[in-house]
Amino acid sequence: MPGGTTVIQIIGVDAEQINKLPLTDMQRAIVRQRQNSPRIYRFSSLDALLFELAMRENIVQAAKALYNGDAGFAVFDRSRCNERLWERTPNGGFQLRPGVRPSDGINDIFENGRMYAFECATAMVLILYKAVLETIGKEKFDTYFPDLYVRDWHYDSDLQLVTAYDNNEATYGDVLYFKNPDHNPETPEWQGENAIMIGNDLYFGHGIGIRTGEEMIASLNRKRVPFSMQSAYLTDQVNHPSFEHLRNIAARGTEPMLAYLQGDVIARVGSHGYSHYFLPTA
Structure with missing residues (x-):
């Protein structure tokens, strides 16, 4: 400030x-x-x-x-x-x-x-x-x-x-959620990813690993239904x-x-x- x-x-x-x-x-x-x-x-x-x-x-x-x-x-x-x-x-x-x-x-x-x-x-x-x-x-x-x-x-x-519902205030040690709304119904485990914030735009999610927010979303997007145009995203939930x-x-x-x-x-x-x-x- x-x-x-x-x-x-x-x-x-x-x-x-x-x-x-x-x-x-x-x-x-x-x-x-x-x-x-x-x-x-x-x-x-x-x-x-x-x-x-x-x-x-x-x-x-x-x-x-x-x-x-x-x-x-x-x-x-x-x-x-x-x-x-x-x-x-x-x-x-x-x-x-x-x-x-x-x-x-x-x-x-x-x-x-x-x-x-x-x-x-x-x-x-x-x-x-x-x-x-x-x-x-x-x-x-x-x-x-x-x-x-x-x-x-x-x-x-x-x-x-x-x-809370404001990911702009998230910091080290918070648990966030990346949602994958268009996930493949045959793999419901990839409907999203819970992740610990471990650094500045750096997260750990079990099953995906340590990734930036963009990389986490890209990983989930590979688990969507074929030809989906709806991207995964970081929710506000903290x-x-x-x-x-x-x-x-x-x-x-x-x-x-x-x-x-x-x-x-x-x-x-x-x-x-x-x-x-x-x-x-x-």
Whole structure:
């Protein structure tokens, strides 16, 4: 915004204090984007800002880790998993086996990806779980995210996704959706692609890979009905976890859940429950 006016508002914290924070390059890029936005971004505290920045960076890192792994792309009836840790359900989902630590179940997907295959909506949830795990640590994750079941957009209610409709405000770690309205009906899995924004006009979508927005659309266009003239496109829909919800849960009955010491971000999460929240599946 001209004149350096900040539109990140925190009570008792000014723009100079924010700009002096020892952030990573990615976190600094998010702050700059927010400061240059016409929108006002309000945070209840400096902790709230730092928590969101840490989570967003971990979402991007988790997306890259899934991309660099060997997990395959598959529709539900062809999904597969490491059945030592997960039970494949009849509808193609994965249920964590009794006695398996949730953190071990999630980490195995990223470490032994060749044993897994799933579609892009499931991939988005797994990326978000991995980011939460990396942000809050194994102990908290195992305590508050037990009995995991992953399929499509089924996720634990403590993840709690927030939806907005303005992709101009999308930033690192947001989940966006590329819609392919004229997809071939014989391949409904290509009706669109859920994707994590991992850079400036750079996205990761499971099954397509890391692409620019133009490349993502071109890839989907190759999945249309023959002779179609209707292009795929990036929708306005933007999703991300409720960072404040996670932060507030983390603060229950604990020491301050986020400390910013020597450049290290430490966070904690709590509570458990399940939610059925359905977004585009392809």
